[in-house]
Amino acid sequence: MTTPEEHEERLHRLYRGVWNGENPAVADELVGSEYFIHDRAIAEELRGPELYRALTSTTREIFPDMEFTIDDAISAADTVTLRWTMTGTHEGPLFDIDPTGKRVTLTAIEINRFEDGELVETWTQSDMLGLAQQLGASIQ
Secondary structure (H helix, E strand, C coil), rough: CCHHHHHHHHHHHHHHHHHHCCCCCHHHHHHHEEEEEEEEEHHHCCHHHHHHHHHHHHHHHHHCCCCCEEEEEEECCEEEEEEEEEEEECCCCEEEECCCCEEEEEEEEEEEEEEECCCEEEEEEEEEEHHHHHCCCCCC
């Protein structure tokens, strides 16, 4: 049985390896075959490590130089809550906004659930309004 601290370390490994591009294959080791993320259309088509890597590659198409920093982590039982910051340059279309070349910062709170030592579920709330404002979007 894995501990809350081990779950937290596994998320740090996933962020370094997959999101920051050091070792994308680590998803095969740490993400469960039925992994699911809530509120993402792509989750209707994919599951597991394939979904996790697709989320990353889709984001990297928009922000090719993206880098994630885990600012806080709180772990208990089978969940780990993260507060993270992503920085990157807007080089791909997003929200019908053409690439701007602007350097942006996105913050989020994320809840991750583990089962048998593997990541199986994620809920994320990102500051998309703040991101859209940084990109110069007209907010009605």
